[in-house]
Amino acid sequence: MNNSFLHRFSTHGILILGTIFMSAPVWIAFMSSTHSADTLFREGLQYWFGGNFFETYYEVLFVEGGVMKKVTALEMLGNSMILGLGFAIGKVVISMSAAYAIVYFRFRLATPLFWVIFLTLLLPLEVRIVPSYEVVAGLGLLNTHTGLIVPLIASATGTFFFRQYFKSVPEELLEAARLDNAGPMRFLIDVLVPLSKTMIAAIMIIMFVVGWNQYLWPLMMTTEENSYTIVIGIKQIYQVLSEGGELPQFQKAFALTILAVLPPVVVVLVFQSWFVKGLVESEK
Amino acid sequence: MKRVQFERSTVPYFFVAPQIAIIAVFFLWPAAQAIYQSFLLEDAFGLSSQFVWFRNYEDTILNFAWLQSAGFTVVFSAAVTLGSLSIALLLAVKANEVLHGSSSYKTMLMWAYAVAPPVAGLMGNLMFNPFIGDLYTAMNVLGWDFNQKLDAFDAGFVVILISVWKQVSVNFIFFLSGLQGISKGVMEAATLDCRSPTKRFWTITFPLLAPTTFFLMVINITYAFFETFGIIDTTTRGAPGGATNTLVYKVYTDGFLGADLGGSSAQSVILMLMVLALTVFQFRFIERKVHY
Numbered sequence: 001m002n003n004s005f006l007h008r009f010s011t012h013g014i015l016i017l018g019t020i021f022m023s024a025p026v027w028i029a030f031m032s033s034t035h036s037a038d039t040l041f042r043e044g045l046q047y048w049f050g051g052n053f054f055e056t057y058y059e060v061l062f063v064e065g066g067v068m069k070k071v072t073a074l075e076m077l078g079n080s081m082i083l084g085l086g087f088a089i090g091k092v093v094i095s096m097s098a099a100y101a102i103v104y105f106r107f108r109l110a111t112p113l114f115w116v117i118f119l120t121l122l123l124p125l126e127v128r129i130v131p132s133y134e135v136v137a138g139l140g141l142l143n144t145h146t147g148l149i150v151p152l153i154a155s156a157t158g159t160f161f162f163r164q165y166f167k168s169v170p171e172e173l174l175e176a177a178r179l180d181n182a183g184p185m186r187f188l189i190d191v192l193v194p195l196s197k198t199m200i201a202a203i204m205i206i207m208f209v210v211g212w213n214q215y216l217w218p219l220m221m222t223t224e225e226n227s228y229t230i231v232i233g234i235k236q237i238y239q240v241l242s243e244g245g246e247l248p249q250f251q252k253a254f255a256l257t258i259l260a261v262l263p264p265v266v267v268v269l270v271f272q273s274w275f276v277k278g279l280v281e282s283e284k
Numbered sequence: 285m286k287r288v289q290f291e292r293s294t295v296p297y298f299f300v301a302p303q304i305a306i307i308a309v310f311f312l313w314p315a316a317q318a319i320y321q322s323f324l325l326e327d328a329f330g331l332s333s334q335f336v337w338f339r340n341y342e343d344t345i346l347n348f349a350w351l352q353s354a355g356f357t358v359v360f361s362a363a364v365t366l367g368s369l370s371i372a373l374l375l376a377v378k379a380n381e382v383l384h385g386s387s388s389y390k391t392m393l394m395w396a397y398a399v400a401p402p403v404a405g406l407m408g409n410l411m412f413n414p415f416i417g418d419l420y421t422a423m424n425v426l427g428w429d430f431n432q433k434l435d436a437f438d439a440g441f442v443v444i445l446i447s448v449w450k451q452v453s454v455n456f457i458f459f460l461s462g463l464q465g466i467s468k469g470v471m472e473a474a475t476l477d478c479r480s481p482t483k484r485f486w487t488i489t490f491p492l493l494a495p496t497t498f499f500l501m502v503i504n505i506t507y508a509f510f511e512t513f514g515i516i517d518t519t520t521r522g523a524p525g526g527a528t529n530t531l532v533y534k535v536y537t538d539g540f541l542g543a544d545l546g547g548s549s550a551q552s553v554i555l556m557l558m559v560l561a562l563t564v565f566q567f568r569f570i571e572r573k574v575h576y
Contacts, residue, residue, distance in 0.1 A: 007481075011378045012385075018375040019392040022452065025407045026399070032410075044416045094303045101299035106289045113300055120307055122563060123315050126510045126532045127555040130539040130548055131314035131321070154306035174289075184295050213400035215514040220540060231400050235518055238406055250416055257406055264398035272391060279397075279454075280461045 026261060033057075033254035040250040052251065060255045071225040073259055076233040080212050080263070083229055086149040087211025088204045095158030096200070100188055102159075103166040104174065120156045125217055133220050143227045148218060152211070158203060161281070165199050166192070202278025205271045209264045230260045315556070322549035333546075340550035350551070353529040360444060360530060361508035365501060367448040372455030373493075377485065379456075380463040390460065397453040402514030408446035409519050432520065436527035439520045443528050446519065447512050454507075455500055462496035463489070502566045509558070531555060 028045050035050030060073045101107075102114055125132065132151060141147025169192070177187045193200070218232045228236070234256040268275050290296075322340050326333040344350050379389045396404075411419045412432055423430035432439040466489065474488040490497075513532050516522065522529035522537065529537070535555065539548025 008382075011381055014374065014378050015382065015389045015393075018371070018378075018452075019389065021371075022393055022396050022449070025404070025411060025449070026396075029407050029410070032416075040416055044421070045411070045418050094306070097299045098303040101296040104289055105296035105299075106291055107293065107296045110296070113304060116304060116307060116312075120311050122556060122559050123311050124510050124559065126513060126535065127552045127559065128311070128314040128318050129536055129552070130545060131317035132310060133540070134317070135310060135314055150306060151310040154303055154310060159303065184290050209398050213398075213403075215400060215402045215517075216536070219517075231402055231514075234406060235402060238518075248415070250410065250413075253406070253410065257403055257410075260403050261399050264400075265395055268395055268398040269391065272394075276394070276457055276461070279457060 026258075029254045029257050033251050033258055035251055037247050037249050037251050041247055056251050056255050057259075060252050060259070071228060071233065073230065073233070073256055075226060076228050076230040077259065077263070079227060080229040080231065080260075082145055083148055083214060083218070084208045084212035084264075086145060087152055087214070088207035090149055090153040091158045091207050091211075092200055092203055094153055095156075096162045096196075097188075098159045099162035099166055100192065103163055104184070104187075117156045117159050120154060125152075129216070129220065136221065143222055143224050148221050148227075149211075152214065152217060158207070161203060162196075162199075165196060165281075169195060198274065199278070199281075201271070202274045202281070205267055205275045206278050208267055212264045230256070234260050318549045318552045318556075320549075321545050322553045323546075325546050336546075340546040341554070344547055344550045344554065349526055349529070350531075350534065352526055353531055353534045356440070356528060357509065357530045360440070360447075360512075360528075361505050363444045364447045364451065364508040364512070365504040367444065368451040368455055369497070369500060369504060371448065372452045373459050373497075375452070376456050376459035376463055377489070379460060393456050394453045396450070397457070399450065400514065401447075401450055401511055402518045404446055404450045405515035405518030408442060408449075408515075412442055412519075434524055436524055439524060439528045443512070443516060443520055446515050447508065450515065451504060451507055455504070458496055458500055459493065462493050466492050499566075502562060505562065506559075509555075 028047060031048055031050070032040060032046045033056060034053040035046045036052050039050065040046065062072055062074060064070055064072050098117065102110055136142060136147045136151060139147070141150075173191055173195075174187065177191055182190065212229075213231060214229070215231055218229050219235075222228055222232060225233075225236075234253070237256060238253045323335055323337060324333040325336040325339065375393055379386055379393065382389065411417045414420055414431075420430060429435075430438050432442045470488070470492070474484050478484045478487065509530065510532055512530065513536070516528060516530060516533050517536075520528040522533055526534075531551065532555065535548050535551045538544045538551065542548075
């Protein structure tokens, strides 16, 4: 009896410690963001609510700040939203259509093209930084949404995922569709897409988070403040805030951090079960 | 591939074309450029360049800064992989055991997946800030003369701690799903045969999780190599004196900030070979996994 009580106690103890370890940084950042710059500087990090919530968040969201004083967090959130959604939608459309061709058609270049797609796994952005930047600069795409999104969406992960999924779809469906004289486009739109709805949703959620959180590529691509995403923006602004000569505005740095974290966290929490399913399935 | 397929000569090309086009322009061409430039030496003004065979590679590999960075990358990857895998495994085993509140624990332990590495880095940076950071103060109060700006070990500690924190949630999700995949029958039989829960874990559960663990090792090493860029760039930026420069961060600082094209390209190509090795390792393992 005693033994099992101890065991249960330690189990919950470890889980609670883990929960604190994972949540504390964000909790402290949020609490600190609701205090004044003065309090933070005098008393350090804060662990409970302060009275400056509206003031700080209003200023961060609507008053132009940053190195050149030209951008608000609201605009940066907008850019992040475009990147997240554009990345998710673009990736699903492109990889689904490529996987469709590879699984459902017999054509001569199928195998070599599949290997070309596979090759992208060996070429993460980080190993081709400088030449990729040159290509995009040469095409005149710096500081554009196209230049930000398109180079990111071609990697193989999505294609592999849909290829795997399509292979598990029963063969009879295609036979039936052919008896009905449905062409490739009809079959894709009327049969395959509705059938893959949950899979598409799961992948979209993961890709939205991945897109929103992109760092290196937007860091190189965006040189003008009004095309910053929030993840890039907070870093630049953070430097100004905490290294400027006056009283460091730590509360703004914390508020920006919270704003950058909030949308992807909400998406993951709201669609938790789809998200977990998508993550575990896609890596198989 | 499917037994039944469409037989059209042009339609499939229309479907793969977008992806292939983007890959050609944004993957193959830049990668080819990187390989080509790694054999060139440019003059200081970038006006002329000459073909120098493997000199950039020699200069790279025989360079103290690169060796230091390679050494740090190995230690860093090992520490991050080991640290986050063991924390995640412990939490997943415990979360799988509890009867009450397991779904709240699950939610609380996995949501950090959505935090971007550079944002995690910035938060960590503020926690270790000499003015307001309580962790900074706590370390010094406890007698550890802590200063991540000056001390290489302390800087490495900060970067590793933040990187581990960021990666626990992914590992947790996969371990938990692996544990839930183990059949109840096997576990019941194990309980009859072996009464010690610790021994049961190491002789039954852990070996059954081996495929998940191997897979996660590859994922974690890739993460430590590439995705921690954002953490390093928002915390130490390679300081002090390049002691926390990972190989990827060095490619960025040398090539993008320092404009040393040849040297940076040679480093890129070496990294590509490392990714290749990791991929081959992963696929050989996946082939083996079939026999389980």
